[in-house]
Amino acid sequence: MSPRVLHLSMLCAALLLSPAFAADPPPPPTTQELLDASQAADWRTPDPANLLYIDLEAGRVVVELAPRFAPEHVANIRTLARQRFWDGQTIYRSHDNFVVQFGANVEDAAAGPPLGDARAHLPAEFERASAGLAFHRLPDPDGWAPEVGLVDGMPAARDPAGGLAWMAHCYGVLGAGRGMAADSSNGTELYVVIGQSPRQLDRNITQVGRVLQGMELLSALPRGSGPLGFYEDKAQATPIRSIRLASEVAQAERTALEVLRTDTPLFDAVVESRRNRRDTWYLHPAGHIDLCNVPVPVRTLPPR
Amino acid sequence: MSPRVLHLSMLCAALLLSPAFAADPPPPPTTQELLDASQAADWRTPDPANLLYIDLEAGRVVVELAPRFAPEHVANIRTLARQRFWDGQTIYRSHDNFVVQFGANVEDAAAGPPLGDARAHLPAEFERASAGLAFHRLPDPDGWAPEVGLVDGMPAARDPAGGLAWMAHCYGVLGAGRGMAADSSNGTELYVVIGQSPRQLDRNITQVGRVLQGMELLSALPRGSGPLGFYEDKAQATPIRSIRLASEVAQAERTALEVLRTDTPLFDAVVESRRNRRDTWYLHPAGHIDLCNVPVPVRTLPPR
Known part of the structure; x- marks a missing residue:
């Protein structure tokens, strides 16, 4: 159901229920009203094998991995996390309006911890075939790509002519650092986008996931x-206590959260509520939204 | 001169100078190469009456005011700065991926310092007539506005059909907080954008300037x-030592800086160098740039 259909149905309901046919339709719901009215089926629980916990002294950053876009990198990151590759390392770069970076240096692998069972060399995973991907397209045009949308909460772009899709560099996206060679990333060096979406990086580097919670622990690090x-x-570097897969962490220590599904009528209505803000403060609804302005709500559940 | 003309002239030079007509043209220059080759006339020195120094314990944030877009607000901010209205106040809000905010609360003016000679009430300055504005248009489309470009370094949008122009909410833009009423801002309450450009605010609030230097002192504040x-x-709030106009500060205490002019062939070439990154690291030039990804370089001069 598109937002337009939703509004039409609301208009019809208003006409049918109203004592006067001339009555104004009720205003479209705000984002908060939509979320307040959401049902359990509008949310999904991420697979713990796809959740990375980055535990810092200040708290936990929760990342969801994107095996649909970077299966080889995600498999390697899972292996590295199981081996506790990053524990005791640091966040050693904080570049204003760009990225924070941590982990090994892919151009000086000998300086990092041993790779163990992880692979030193992986293929570049800048893009993939769009066939077989549940791409939920957004209604607005984008300057960087023919089409943009969401794939299970991951910001993504698609080129129907070329039959390709790729993740888009939005705020909070996790990428795998590389050197000069396209295939020089292996998931040991990682970065998170902390500023205006650097979409010029799209199709130039492998992206592996997105931060679901705890972004402020990365974005507010001193530059x-x-x-x-x-x-x-x-x-000045920030110590990393540990990076672990949620599936390797005892149930009692896990962060219980749910992510709004991005393939539902409710999500379309959320997007529309951001395309045209109806909160009373707004006087001029934009009638547009950029991919990287689309929120993908996350909610924390009480501990089980 | 457009970027296209620049490239054509370079191509012609290559053909004329090369011993073989089949020789490849030299690659277009990178941003850094362009800046390294810039001339004094490519830079401008901002008017000290348009520069606001926000002095924090950690250092100085330099803001350039935008009287072309918000003349009434800028005049009031100048009056407030002369009266040292903000000295001893705090940055009391740091909203991840959105804004930091400081100064008075426009909805509770009685709680703030006296306004003195400043005006309590101003007209909303969300947009202005586009006539008479030296709008330097960017080559790419934008989803939020019919046209986007720069006006003396300020990110801006224009609607030729409506004859209107307005500032765009990019990273580092300074805005005047308002309450529910369109005309409830007066420049006492201010905010700076620290995340993905919240362009939905365009035409909904008065913008008054842009940070030229020291953004990291605001963007990295704990959320x-x-x-x-x-x-x-x-x-947790960050104390503000003082907010002063550069024109009210002794020469020896001023920050000497220059801003790249945004109405020159060099600037067009800089934009093109970002639209299609030719740095050797990039494998897939984007062929596009969004307004809020366009850099407006600032350089610090040695103290006089």
Whole structure:
């Protein structure tokens, strides 16, 4: 059901129920009203094998991995997390309006921890065939790609002519750092987007997931004063207590959360509520939304 | 001169100078190469009466005001700065992926310092006539507005049919907070965009300037844990030592900087160097840039 159909049905309901046919239809619901009226089926529980917990002294960042876009990288990241590859490492780069970066240095692998069962070399996974992908297209045009939309909550783009799809660099996206060679990333070096969406990176680097919770623990880190936001003083780097898969963490220690499904009529209505803000504060609804402005709500559940 | 003309002239030069007509043209210059080759006339020195210094314990944020878009608000902000209206106040809101906010609360003016010679009530300045505005249009389409471009370094949009122009909510833009009424802002309450460009605010609120330097002092502030990013613990708020106009500050204390002009062939070439990244790392040039991804370089000069 498109937002337009939703509005039409509301208009019909207003006409049928109203004592006067001339009555104005009720205003379309706001995002909050839609979420308040959501049903259990509008939400999904991410697979714990796809959730990465980045535990810092200040708290936990929860990332959902994107095996549909980067199966080889995600498999390697799972192996690395099981081996606790990143524990005791640091977030050593905080580049204002761009990214924070952590983990190994793909251009100096010898300086990092041993890879163990993980693979040193992976193919680039910049894009994939669009066939077989449940791409939920957004209604508005995008300057960077022929089509944009969501795939299970991941911001994505699609080129129907070329039959390709790829993840889009929006706020909170997790990517796998690479050197000069296209296939030089292996998931040991990771970054998260903390500023205006650097969409110029799309199709130039492998993206592996998206932060669901705890973004503020990354985005508010002090910026590095060195070139590209690297810390000149290593003491400024933020220690990583551990990076683990939720599936490897005891139930009692897991973060119970749900993500709004992005393939439902409710999600379409949420998008429409952001395309044309009806909150009373807004005087000029935009009639548009960019991919990277679309919220994908996450809710925390009480501990089981 | 458009980027296309630049490339054509470079191609002609290559053909004329090359021993073999089949030789490839040299690659277009990167952003850094363009800036390295810039001339003094490519830069401008902002008017000190349009520069606001926000001095925090951690350093100085330099803002350029936008009297072309919000003359009444800018005049009031100048008056308030002269009266040191904000000195000793705090940055009391840090909303992840949205804004930091400081100054008075326009909905509770009695709680703030006296206005003195400043005006309590101003007209909304959401947009202005596009006639008479030196709007330097960008080559790419935008989903939020019919046309986008720069006006003396300020990100802006234009509707030729309606004859209107307005500032666009990009990273680092300074806006004047308002309550429910369109004309409830007066420049006492201010915010700066610290995340993905919230363009849905365009034409809904008065924008008054843009941060030129020191963004990282605002964008990396710890996020508030209360609703909308307000600090629940007031002790988390960041003290403001002073907010002054550069023109009111002794020469020796001023920050000497220049801003790249945005109405020149060099700027067009910079935009093109970002539309199609030719840095060797990039494998897939985007062929597009969004308004809020366009850099407006600022350089610091040695103290006089």
